[in-house]
Amino acid sequence: GAVVSQHPSWVICKSGTSVKIECRSLDFQATTMFWYRQFPKQSLMLMATSNEGSKATYEQGVEKDKFLINHASLTLSTLTVTSAHPEDSSFYICSARDAPGTGRLGDTQYFGPGTRLTVL
């Protein structure tokens, strides 16, 4: 299988605080991980792409200093929402991909269950 987990599954925080979300690939090594967010009744929007050991590549309009991404190992990536505000409340979803071309999972992305962030 290809299992991706996220922790926590939901979090409520006060405005101005920082929140860290973890994404783990449980049964494969993820050379690349992706972070998405989804607002109510909307589709998923890619925020950033991270490769293990490298700096993340952010999509246009996503503040890299606000959404800190670390991909320090082949099985773990973290997204830290710094100085969170109510407008950051959203469903954050990560996905992970094996090594394209050589990994047993090919180029397919597998998604975590998501983390619902509510900022009061």
Place this chain on the structure above:
Amino acid sequence: DAKTTQPPSMDCAEGRAANLPCNHSTISGNEYVYWYRQIHSQGPQYIIHGLKNNETNEMASLIITEDRKSSTLILPHATLRDTAVYYCIVKANSKLTFGKGITLSVRP
């Protein structure tokens, strides 16, 4: 990546086949067709993907037309748990671009 077009919604009866269409008329030769689904408040679930040939796995079948400009995802025996938003995505590089998808409602 090529854009895809899907109807906004459809429904089918439980136990019957659900045929979900997708148009991707601008698809390039090296672009794959991927299908994911998202059940409410969960992360997307990978279903199937293909390039040219029809594909089948334990979840579904993917039928791609010979000109590759459209495809159909077939759930052979839909159940109530198949109610979800289904996304058809054409991908060449590493990114997945999600559209609005098609909402499938399976009725008892």
